[in-house]
Amino acid sequence: MINFTVGPVQMDEETRKMGMDQIPYFRTPEFSAIMKENENLLCKFFDAPQDSRVVFMTGSGTASMEGGIMNFFTPADKILVVNGGSFGERFVQLCEIHELNFTEIKLEHGEPLTRDKLETYNNQGYTGMVLQLCETSTGLLYDMNMVGDFCKRNNCFLFVDAVSGFLADKISMKEMHINAAITGSQKALALPPSMSFTVMDAEAQKRCLSNKVKSMYFDYADYLKNGERGQTPFTPAVGTLLQLNEKLRRMEKNGGIAAMNKAAADRAQYFRNKIKNLPFKLFTDPNSTSNCVTALTPTKPGVNAHKIFEIIKDEYGIWICPNGGDMADKVFRVGHIGSITTEEIDKLVQVFEDLTKRNLI
Amino acid sequence: MINFTVGPVQMDEETRKMGMDQIPYFRTPEFSAIMKENENLLCKFFDAPQDSRVVFMTGSGTASMEGGIMNFFTPADKILVVNGGSFGERFVQLCEIHELNFTEIKLEHGEPLTRDKLETYNNQGYTGMVLQLCETSTGLLYDMNMVGDFCKRNNCFLFVDAVSGFLADKISMKEMHINAAITGSQKALALPPSMSFTVMDAEAQKRCLSNKVKSMYFDYADYLKNGERGQTPFTPAVGTLLQLNEKLRRMEKNGGIAAMNKAAADRAQYFRNKIKNLPFKLFTDPNSTSNCVTALTPTKPGVNAHKIFEIIKDEYGIWICPNGGDMADKVFRVGHIGSITTEEIDKLVQVFEDLTKRNLI
Numbered sequence: 076m077i078n079f080t081v082g083p084v085q086m087d088e089e090t091r092k093m094g095m096d097q098i099p100y101f102r103t104p105e106f107s108a109i110m111k112e113n114e115n116l117l118c119k120f121f122d123a124p125q126d127s128r129v130v131f132m133t134g135s136g137t138a139s140m141e142g143g144i145m146n147f148f149t150p151a152d153k154i155l156v157v158n159g160g161s162f163g164e165r166f167v168q169l170c171e172i173h174e175l176n177f178t179e180i181k182l183e184h185g186e187p188l189t190r191d192k193l194e195t196y197n198n199q200g201y202t203g204m205v206l207q208l209c210e211t212s213t214g215l216l217y218d219m220n221m222v223g224d225f226c227k228r229n230n231c232f233l234f235v236d237a238v239s240g241f242l243a244d245k246i247s248m249k250e251m252h253i254n255a256a257i258t259g260s261q262k263a264l265a266l267p268p269s270m271s272f273t274v275m276d277a278e279a280q281k282r283c284l285s286n287k288v289k290s291m292y293f294d295y296a297d298y299l300k301n302g303e304r305g306q307t308p309f310t311p312a313v314g315t316l317l318q319l320n321e322k323l324r325r326m327e328k329n330g331g332i333a334a335m336n337k338a339a340a341d342r343a344q345y346f347r348n349k350i351k352n353l354p355f356k357l358f359t360d361p362n363s364t365s366n367c368v369t370a371l372t373p374t375k376p377g378v379n380a381h382k383i384f385e386i387i388k389d390e391y392g393i394w395i396c397p398n399g400g401d402m403a404d405k406v407f408r409v410g411h412i413g414s415i416t417t418e419e420i421d422k423l424v425q426v427f428e429d430l431t432k433r434n435l436i
Numbered sequence: 437m438i439n440f441t442v443g444p445v446q447m448d449e450e451t452r453k454m455g456m457d458q459i460p461y462f463r464t465p466e467f468s469a470i471m472k473e474n475e476n477l478l479c480k481f482f483d484a485p486q487d488s489r490v491v492f493m494t495g496s497g498t499a500s501m502e503g504g505i506m507n508f509f510t511p512a513d514k515i516l517v518v519n520g521g522s523f524g525e526r527f528v529q530l531c532e533i534h535e536l537n538f539t540e541i542k543l544e545h546g547e548p549l550t551r552d553k554l555e556t557y558n559n560q561g562y563t564g565m566v567l568q569l570c571e572t573s574t575g576l577l578y579d580m581n582m583v584g585d586f587c588k589r590n591n592c593f594l595f596v597d598a599v600s601g602f603l604a605d606k607i608s609m610k611e612m613h614i615n616a617a618i619t620g621s622q623k624a625l626a627l628p629p630s631m632s633f634t635v636m637d638a639e640a641q642k643r644c645l646s647n648k649v650k651s652m653y654f655d656y657a658d659y660l661k662n663g664e665r666g667q668t669p670f671t672p673a674v675g676t677l678l679q680l681n682e683k684l685r686r687m688e689k690n691g692g693i694a695a696m697n698k699a700a701a702d703r704a705q706y707f708r709n710k711i712k713n714l715p716f717k718l719f720t721d722p723n724s725t726s727n728c729v730t731a732l733t734p735t736k737p738g739v740n741a742h743k744i745f746e747i748i749k750d751e752y753g754i755w756i757c758p759n760g761g762d763m764a765d766k767v768f769r770v771g772h773i774g775s776i777t778t779e780e781i782d783k784l785v786q787v788f789e790d791l792t793k794r795n796l797i
Contacts, residue, residue: 076460083459083674094455094675098444098628099437100755133630134495134653135670141653165652172652261671267459269494269630269673289650291526291533292495292502309496310622312630312673313444314455394461 076388077419080396081211081239081368083261083268084413089325090266090318098314106313107305109320114302116323120332121237121256121274122247128280130273130298133311136238136259137165138293139271143234143255144169146283146295148203150176155196155231157206160184160213161399162236166205184402185213185370187363193225203232208240208256209365212398213358214408216244216365223251232278238262238271242332243339243367243412248276255279260315263339263367264322265413269312339366342411342420349424354378354436358406368396368410378436380407386435391426437749438780441757442572442600442729444622444629445774450686451627451679459675467674468666470681475663477684481693482598482617482635483608489641491634491659494672497599497620498526499654500632504595504616505530507644507656509564511537516557516592518567521545521574522760523597527566545763546574546731548724554586564593569601569617570726573759574719575769577605577726584612593639599623599632603693604700604728604773609637616640621676624700624728625683626774630673700727703772703781710785715739715797719767729757729771739797741768747796752787 078085086094099106114129121127132139144166148154154175156166159182170177178196182188188206204226209216219235226233235256237246242263248256255275261268273295275283283295291297297308326335343366347357350371358370373380384397384407396408411420430436439446447455460467475490482488493500505527509515515536517527520543531538539557543549549567565587570577580596587594596617598607603624609617616636622629634656636644644656652658658669687696704727708718711732719731734741745758745768757769770784791797 076458078458078461080461082671083461085458091456091458094457095452096455097437097439097446097452098622100439100441100444100757102758103749103755134499135672137670138495138653141651169652172650174650259671261459267630267673267675268671269628269676289533289535290502291530292499292654309498310443310620310629311496312628314628315630388464394464396461397463 077393077422078413079409079411079415079423080394081262081408081410081412082259084265084410085415086265086267087322087414089321093318093321094267094314096314101310101313102306109317110305113316113320113323116327117272117274120323120326121241122249122332123274124249124276126277127248128275128299128302130275130295130302131307131311131316132271132273133269133309134271135268136236136257136271139257139273140165140236141169142293142295143257143273144173144175144205145288145290145293146286147232147234147255147279148175149286150174152176152202153200154178154203154205155180155201157188157217158182159186159188159215160210162207162211166236185215185359187215187360188217188222190221193221197225197229201229201231203234205234206236208235208237208246209244209367211239211368212402214365214368214370215359216240216363219246219251223253227252232282239367239412240365242335244365245336248274260319263335263412264319266315266318266322269315270319339412342366342415343369345417346409346411346420349420350427353427354431367412368408370406370408372406373436375436379404383407383430383436386430387426393423393426395423438754438783439774440770440772440776440784441755442623442769442771442773443620445626445771446776447626447628448683448775450682454679454682455628455675457675462671462674463667470678471666474677474681474684477688478633478635481684481687482602483610483693484635485610485637487638488609489636489660489663491636491656491663492668492672492677493632493634494630494670495632496629497597497618497632500618500634501526501597502530503654503656504618504634505534505536505566506649506651506654507647508593508595508616508640509536510647511535513537513563514561515539515564515566516541516562518549518578519543520547520549520576521571523568523572527597546576546720548576548721549578549583551582554582558586558590562590562592564595566595567597569596569598569607570605570728572600572729573763575726575729575731576720577601577724580607580612584614588613593643600728600773601726603696605726606697609635621680624696624773625680627676627679627683630676631680700773703727703776704730706778707770707772707781710781711788714788715792728773729769731767731769733767734797736797740765744768744791744797747791748787754784754787756784
C-alpha cells in the first residue's frame with residue numbers, strides 16, 4: 076500500500092531499520108544524553124528562544140493539546156480560540172472541559188483568519204490565544220506572523236498546535252512570538268505514532284511550574300523536573316525517541332529546517348501541478364494552504380469523496396485520506412509528508428486519470 | 437546488551453521484524469477487525485466475564501492507572517488502597533490528586549497483605565479497592581483470591597494494576613472477582629513501550645459511561661463508544677497494536693495463558709535455583725513472589741546495589757534493574773519476562789560469580 080494520509084505517514088528506511096532493534100533500558104545516563112540532544116534539536120528546529128525546553132509526552136497529538144490547555148492556562152485567563160475545522164473544534168471542546176474563559180473565533184471550513192476579523196479582538200483584555208499552524212482537516216495554513224504580531228501587542232500567551240504543520244510549513248517561535256508549540260511523531264517527522272512533543276519558552280515553563288493541574292499524567296512541572304536529567308516521569312515510547320534522535324540528527328546534517336520546508340513545498344507544488352486538469356477543486360485557497368496536505372472537492376455532480384477513498388484503497392492499493400463529519404461526502408485529502416517519492420505521486424495521479432476514464436470522478 | 441529489566445523487555449523475533457514494516461492508515465475496516473480481535477483475545481487471556489471490553493490507551497501504564505482512578509470512582513466511593521511499594525504509592529497519589537475518599541493500607545516493602553490485616557476493613561462500607569497484582573518494585577505478589585473474596589463479600593469494585601504481572605502470574609477476572617485490570621505493552625507482552633490496556637467487565641463499563649470525567653484524553657466513555665467499531669478516539673500507536681495482534685494470536689496457538697504462565701514460572705525458578713549460593717538474599721518471601729522479577733539484597737556488608745547495576749551495565753553489557761528511592765542502595769532486581777533464554781540467564785549468573793571472585797559482591 077502507498078500511504079498518502081496525514082499520519083501515520085511513510086517512514087524513511089533509516090527509521091524502519093531501527094524498528095527492528097531491541098529497545099534499551101532507559102533509566103541510564105546514555106539514554107538521558109540522547110534525550111537532551113532531542114530536546115536541543117527540537118528547540119533549534121522550532122527556532123525557539125534560548126532556555127526553551129521540551130515536554131516529551133507518550134500519547135497522541137491530542138494528549139499534548141490537552142496537556143497544554145491544562146498547564147498553560149487558568150480560569151483567570153481570557154482566551155481566543157480559532158476554530159476553522161476539526162482540530163480547532165477540539166481546542167474549543169478542551170477549553171469547555173477545563174472550564175476556561177474563552178471566545179471562539181468560528182471560521183468556515185477553509186476560510187482564512189483575516190486581519191480585519193482578528194483586529195476586532197484587539198485591546199479586549201485577552202491573555203491567551205490557541206490555534207493550529209495548519210488545520211489538518213482542510214489544509215488551511217494560518218498567517219502566523221499576523222497572529223504573532225497580534226499576540227505580542229496584546230500580551231497574549233500564544234499556544235500553537237503545529238502537529239501536522241511542523242517541518243512542512245515555516246514555524247519560528249521567535250519571529251512569530253509563540254510561547255509553546257506541539258508536534259507529533261507520526262506527522263512530518265515520519266516516525267511511528269506514539270509520542271507528541273511540546274516546545275516551551277521560559278514563560279510557558281513558568282506557567283507549568285506555577286499552575287497546579289489535577290492530573291499526574293499531565294503534570295508538566297514533573298516532566299520539566301525529570302527532563303533536567305534527560306528523563307520522563309513515566310516509561311516513554313523509547314524506540315520512537317531513539318528514531319527521533321536519528322531523524323533529527325539526519326535533518327541537521329542535511330540542511331536543517333530550511334531544507335525540510337523546501338522539500339515539503341516542492342512536493343506539494345509537484346502534486347498540485349499534476350492534478351490541475353483533473354475534475355477536482357482545491358478546497359482551500361492556494362495562498363493559505365499548508366504544504367502538508369491538499370484538500371480536494373470532486374467537481375462532477377454526484378461523486379462521493381468517501382467512496383473515492385474506498386475505491387482507491389480497495390482497487391489500487393493506495394490510501395488517500397478521507398474527511399470526517401459533514402465534510403465526509405464532499406472532501407478528501409492527499410497528504411504529502413513523510414517518505415513520499417515523485418514516482419508515488421505520479422502513480423496516484425495515474426489512478427485519478429484512470430478513475431476519470433472509468434467515469435467514476 | 438542483554439536486558440534483565442522489567443520493561444522495556446527483550447522482544448521476540450516476530451515482533452522485531454514487524455518493527456520494520458510501514459505503518460498502515462488505521463481508520464479502515466481492516467484495522468478495526470484487528471482491533472476487535474485484540475479486544476477478544478485480551479478479554480480471553482484475562483479470563484474476563486462475558487461482555488467485557490478493552491480500552492486501548494496510548495500512554496504508559498501510569499496513564500491507565502490514572503484513567504481507571506478517574507473513570508471508575510467518584511467522591512461518593514470509599515476506597516481501600518494497598519500501598520506496598522512505588523506503584524502502590526502511585527495509586528495513593530492518584531487518589532489524592534483526584535480528591536477521592538480513600539484509606540491507605542500501608543505495608544512495608546516486601547510485606548504481604550495478610551488475611552488478618554485485610555479483615556479489619558470488613559463491613560466498613562468500602563465500595564472500591566485498588567492494588568497491584570505484582571508490586572514491581574519488590575516483586576511481591578498479592579493473594580488475589582483472598583482479595584477477590586473480600587471484595588465480593590463487601591461489594592467492592594476491584595481495580596487491579598497487572599501491568600507487570602499479566603502473563604507472568606495467574607490472573608482471572610472471573611475467579612478473582614476483578615472488575616477492571618490493566619497491563620502494558622512493554623512488560624510480559626514484550627512489545628515496544630507506548631500502549632496500555634484496560635480490560636473491563638460490565639460494571640466497570642457502566643461506571644465509565646455514567647461518570648463525567650474532566651478530561652478528553654481520559655474519557656473512557658468515548659473510548660468505549662469508538663471501540664464498538666474497533667477504533668480509538670485519537671491516533672494510537674498503530675505499529676504496537678499490530679505487533680500485539682501477532683503476539684496474542686501466537687500465544688493463542690501455542691497453549692494460551694496456561695503455557696505463558698508456566699514458562700514464566702519455570703524461568704523464574706531456573707534463575708532462583710541458579711543464584712542460591714550467591715551472596716544475595718531474596719528481598720521478598722518466595723511464597724509471595726511474582727514470576728516476573730526477583731528482588732535481591734546483597735548480603736556482604738558495604739556492597740551497594742546501585743553500584744552493582746552500574747558495573748554490570750558498563751563492564752559486562754547487561755542491564756539488571758536498579759531500584760529507586762530508599763531501596764536504591766540496598767536492593768536491585770532481575771526481571772525475567774520477555775524473550776529471555778536460559779543461556780542468557782546462565783551468562784548473568786556467570787557475571788555474578790565473576791563479581792564474587794573480584795570481591796565486589
